[in-house]
Amino acid sequence: MRRDGRPVPRLHVTSPLGEGVAVALTDNQSHYLARVLRLKQGDGVRLFNGRDGEWLAAVESGAVHCREHLRFQTETMGPWLVFAPPKRDRLRFLVEKATELGVSRLMPVTTARTEPPAARADKMLGWAVEAAEQCCRLDVPICDEQCDLEAVLEGWTGDRRLLFCDESGGGKAVTEALQGDIAVLVGPEGGFSATERDRLMAMVTVVPVSLGSNILRIETASVAALAAWQVSHDGSCSNSLN
Amino acid sequence: MRRDGRPVPRLHVTSPLGEGVAVALTDNQSHYLARVLRLKQGDGVRLFNGRDGEWLAAVESGAVHCREHLRFQTETMGPWLVFAPPKRDRLRFLVEKATELGVSRLMPVTTARTEPPAARADKMLGWAVEAAEQCCRLDVPICDEQCDLEAVLEGWTGDRRLLFCDESGGGKAVTEALQGDIAVLVGPEGGFSATERDRLMAMVTVVPVSLGSNILRIETASVAALAAWQVSHDGSCSNSLN
Numbered sequence: 001m002r003r004d005g006r007p008v009p010r011l012h013v014t015s016p017l018g019e020g021v022a023v024a025l026t027d028n029q030s031h032y033l034a035r036v037l038r039l040k041q042g043d044g045v046r047l048f049n050g051r052d053g054e055w056l057a058a059v060e061s062g063a064v065h066c067r068e069h070l071r072f073q074t075e076t077m078g079p080w081l082v083f084a085p086p087k088r089d090r091l092r093f094l095v096e097k098a099t100e101l102g103v104s105r106l107m108p109v110t111t112a113r114t115e116p117p118a119a120r121a122d123k124m125l126g127w128a129v130e131a132a133e134q135c136c137r138l139d140v141p142i143c144d145e146q147c148d149l150e151a152v153l154e155g156w157t158g159d160r161r162l163l164f165c166d167e168s169g170g171g172k173a174v175t176e177a178l179q180g181d182i183a184v185l186v187g188p189e190g191g192f193s194a195t196e197r198d199r200l201m202a203m204v205t206v207v208p209v210s211l212g213s214n215i216l217r218i219e220t221a222s223v224a225a226l227a228a229w230q231v232s233h234d235g236s237c238s239n240s241l242n
Numbered sequence: 243m244r245r246d247g248r249p250v251p252r253l254h255v256t257s258p259l260g261e262g263v264a265v266a267l268t269d270n271q272s273h274y275l276a277r278v279l280r281l282k283q284g285d286g287v288r289l290f291n292g293r294d295g296e297w298l299a300a301v302e303s304g305a306v307h308c309r310e311h312l313r314f315q316t317e318t319m320g321p322w323l324v325f326a327p328p329k330r331d332r333l334r335f336l337v338e339k340a341t342e343l344g345v346s347r348l349m350p351v352t353t354a355r356t357e358p359p360a361a362r363a364d365k366m367l368g369w370a371v372e373a374a375e376q377c378c379r380l381d382v383p384i385c386d387e388q389c390d391l392e393a394v395l396e397g398w399t400g401d402r403r404l405l406f407c408d409e410s411g412g413g414k415a416v417t418e419a420l421q422g423d424i425a426v427l428v429g430p431e432g433g434f435s436a437t438e439r440d441r442l443m444a445m446v447t448v449v450p451v452s453l454g455s456n457i458l459r460i461e462t463a464s465v466a467a468l469a470a471w472q473v474s475h476d477g478s479c480s481n482s483l484n
Contacts (some may be wrong), residue, residue: 100458101456212343228470
């Protein structure tokens, strides 16, 4: 807790973290701490890099210094999300909410009915970092560049089931398919083409699932499937510094 | 299906629907059909009013005429959502996604840590109508004006459990509490005050639930809880006209 009662800020960094380690911040991060949050020398900030857990660090001139190990790194078990990217704000929302709900990899794909432009991996990563900083995650999801659905399917290995969110009905309830390593596949607003559907249904790792009775938008279907996973997998998070 | 392969448009109306009934559209709706979608005389449009099911109607000059009963009205069983409203785009997103996920009533509340301005019921209803038109719902959620949390709690009756999304941990998994009539309660970003928490925990109808390990934003927590409800309640929807 900060002196004004607000939570200790939380930043994602790429460098190693450890006892006494000094961490250089980016210009944006330094600006944020000094000008937006008005932190002073000695104030605390929480750091995580996706490998070394979470550390409480102290602001000093030009850098922050790790002081205390707050949380151990946990293995990320969240689903992958393979999705036809929606446009503009809806893509940002999808990335942000998927990150909060524990997605471990974001894989935008081009399908027969996907409309350009493609989702940019660097943009997605920026939104994912912000969401991870805020939601208490210890890592940031991998953000792939958009590629063709067929290329993703060709490289698919049998150890991760692909839950195909099928709006045509007939799939099993998604809650019945959430065990083990999974990826969620959400198609474009116009749905998959007949060729794509045939291709998917011929794969042994594909499990058609239903998300209920309404026709959900891309980002809603994505969030609904990930929320179903999240609420079925309990976890714990130390909020003592909030 | 329209001649160009796109889905038959779907409009929410307030007037009665039935065999041969002529329905007057609002200026906005007429403009949308004629100028945006470029429908012509005789083209089809789907209508629903939350009471009489869904009808296929034909565009004629000045009105649309019901021709065919497509779906019977079903009873709405979705949860209520009692929530501290987030700001701007996040509120719109919440209303839109909650509608897609079957919420039956949206109840914005003022809590000790809710920031002004209040959520306007008419704005929320407009977004909910748009979402209902798109997602195949047969009704539109009730949108209440924002009021104090205490007023909502005072009027609460015992026949609907209030699932209190409790970020402090210790609640049961939300999936275990989704039976019967429920409402989901999501607090503001700063959490409920100690007084509010005590008040809630003293109510016999309140069930503390957990949504997993991360700290979710208001709209994410809302959508996650509603998605958990949606995927645990199967339904069916005739998509034959998509």
